[in-house]
Amino acid sequence: MSSEVFDCIVIGAGIQGSCTAYHLAKNKQKTLLLEQFVLPHSRGSSHGQTRVIRKTYEEDFYIQMMHESYELWAQLEREAGVELYRRTGLLVMGPENGKGFSRLKATMQRHKIPTVFLEKQEFSQHIPNVNLADGNGALIDTTAGVLYADRALRAVQRLFQSFGGVIKDGEKVIDIRPGAEVTVTTGSGVYSGRSLVITAGPWANTLLTHTGLQLPLKVVKINVCYWKEKIPGTYSVGQSFPCFIEMEPKEGEYDIYGLPSNEYPGLMKVCYHMGSETEPDERDKQTDRGDIDILVRYVTRCLPGLVPVPAVVESCMYTVTPDHNFVLDSHPTYGNIIIGAGFSAFRLPAAPLPSAQLLYLRLGKN
Numbered sequence: 001m002s003s004e005v006f007d008c009i010v011i012g013a014g015i016q017g018s019c020t021a022y023h024l025a026k027n028k029q030k031t032l033l034l035e036q037f038v039l040p041h042s043r044g045s046s047h048g049q050t051r052v053i054r055k056t057y058e059e060d061f062y063i064q065m066m067h068e069s070y071e072l073w074a075q076l077e078r079e080a081g082v083e084l085y086r087r088t089g090l091l092v093m094g095p096e097n098g099k100g101f102s103r104l105k106a107t108m109q110r111h112k113i114p115t116v117f118l119e120k121q122e123f124s125q126h127i128p129n130v131n132l133a134d135g136n137g138a139l140i141d142t143t144a145g146v147l148y149a150d151r152a153l154r155a156v157q158r159l160f161q162s163f164g165g166v167i168k169d170g171e172k173v174i175d176i177r178p179g180a181e182v183t184v185t186t187g188s189g190v191y192s193g194r195s196l197v198i199t200a201g202p203w204a205n206t207l208l209t210h211t212g213l214q215l216p217l218k219v220v221k222i223n224v225c226y227w228k229e230k231i232p233g234t235y236s237v238g239q240s241f242p243c244f245i246e247m248e249p250k251e252g253e254y255d256i257y258g259l260p261s262n263e264y265p266g267l268m269k270v271c272y273h274m275g276s277e278t279e280p281d282e283r284d285k286q287t288d289r290g291d292i293d294i295l296v297r298y299v300t301r302c303l304p305g306l307v308p309v310p311a312v313v314e315s316c317m318y319t320v321t322p323d324h325n326f327v328l329d330s331h332p333t334y335g336n337i338i339i340g341a342g343f344s345a346f347r348l349p350a351a352p353l354p355s356a357q358l359l360y361l362r363l364g365k366n
Contacts, residue, residue, distance in 0.1 A: 005194065010199060053066075096137035129305040194243055195338065219319050
């Protein structure tokens with residue numbers, strides 16, 4: 001057992017845990033960041049090259065968080081000296097008289113988010129090669145764009161280390177003993193910290209078992225699909241094609257979202273915002289392709305410039321709560337253990353920096 005006592009130990013080096021550790025180290029807290037897999041890896045929820053960042057939310061508090069998020073991403077870009085964000089705009093389509101789309105419009109207007117509302121007759125002029133469904137409205141969040149996810153994760157981990165932070169990867173946590181000093185045991189060592197942050201994504205409840213707590217979290221496997229452009233460049237970021245969200249494409253279905261072709265030239269990412277429940281340690285045993293069937297029908301109907309068969313299918317995991325809002329709180333029994341979980345629920349980890357700051361600030365209250 002190491003005699004060194006950290007101010008904080010963070011378990012889980014995905015984007016939430018890494019950003020939390022970065023804020024801690026930047027504020028002169030001696031911080032250890034533990035990761036069960038050798039970095040980098042593709043076993044969790046933070047891998048891949050791109051994510052959507054937007055202010056297009058139905059809830060006021062998410063929009064308020066996103067104002068800060070944009071500022072913090074710009075600050076991180078300056079510190080890291082690398083481009084992490086590219087503005088593309090976000091096209092949102094949904095039933096014009098539906099509750100979700102109506103709430104979204106009202107919230108955007110209330111917060112004065114720069115938005116273009118597209119009329120049916122002008123839609124194809126502004127957004128070629130997309131078929132707007134009958135009865136759907138459309139708007140564009142002009143501030144939205146693409147975050148370069150893998151690049152951001154590398155940048156924030158590098159900055160964390162530059163502030164004196166310690167990363168130990170390939171160390172799976174096998175025990176947590178709460179107390180005034182929390183003891184964390186991995187397969188390779190035993191570490192002590194005055195506080196503990198658990199940001200373990202799909203493995204959150206596995207770790208919380210050691211603290212006598214379980215949260216209502218569901219882990220699902222997402223099929224991340226890339227579709228070939230019939231004419232290369234049709235939906236490319238270079239041609240100013242926006243990210244998009246199709247709200248409730250059919251009753252009882254979840255949203256569909258897409259990002260312009262970028263990371264794989266000639267391939268556009270279009271995904272279903274839900275998957276089938278899985279065990280995180282046995283992710284690939286889940287072989288359900290019902291979401292891909294939904295996407296094939298959608299691409300055929302609405303994106304005529306794509307070949308309606310996915311050219312590449314990758315895997316990711318979401319961790320979701322019953323109300324699809326994340327959990328960020330202190331442990332009900334141990335005030336020096338902070339929990340962050342369920343961030344996948346608000347459509348990809350687009351706002352990790354403010355939520356990571358909240359994790360840091362929550363520590364300061366204990």
